Amino acid sequence: MSAGRASSAALGSRGRDPVRALQHALYRAAKADPGRRFHxxxxxxxxxxxxxxxxxxxxxxxxxxxxxxxxxxxxxxxxxxxxxxxxxxxxxxxxxxxxxxxxxxxxxxxx
Incomplete structure (x- = not known):
């Protein structure tokens, strides 16, 4: 999924879809720092x-x-x-x- 699609999907679902918001937050963190490890x-x-x-x-x-x-x-x-x-x-x-x-x-x- 492209960053634009992920962003618009999460924005449209804030408050209504907490799982999608979580996915988007993890996606953003991973994209911001490709070397990041999620512990x-x-x-x-x-x-x-x-x-x-x-x-x-x-x-x-x-x-x-x-x-x-x-x-x-x-x-x-x-x-x-x-x-x-x-x-x-x-x-x-x-x-x-x-x-x-x-x-x-x-x-x-x-x-």
């Missing part, structure tokens, strides 16, 4: 509105089950708000431990 992003990931936006993106994309084999239907049956609330709690308490991802089709080349 404290956990507080942004733990936000319920950010996790909700991620869920909507996964749902709209018909996301496939991950390593835990949990389907979208199972998440919806369990309760999206319930799951996101538990995830926020686990992230904030540093209890969340993702399952190891399987490596498929990746082979290291030998030089």
């Amino acid at each position: 404290a992003l956990m507080d942004k990931v733990c936000r319920r509105d950010v996790l909700r936006r991620a869920w909507v993106a996964v749902r709209n994309n018909d996301g496939a089950p991950g390593i835990d084999k949990t389907t979208l239907a199972e998440v919806e049956e369990y309760g999206i708000d319930r799951l996101l609330g538990e995830l926020v709690d686990e992230l904030e308490m540093r209890w969340y431990r993702p399952l190891l991802a399987r490596r498929a089709g990746l082979r290291q080349s030998r030089l």
Whole structure:
């Protein structure tokens, strides 16, 4: 996304879309200093509105089950708000431990 599009999108959504405003602020900080390292992003990931936006993106994309084999239907049956609330709690308490991802089709080349 170009800087102009990002800027106009964020300006039009101030107050109405806090996730978009956060994205825009991070974008501006990264563009202003390309060498900048972002060390404290956990507080942004733990936000319920950010996790909700991620869920909507996964749902709209018909996301496939991950390593835990949990389907979208199972998440919806369990309760999206319930799951996101538990995830926020686990992230904030540093209890969340993702399952190891399987490596498929990746082979290291030998030089």
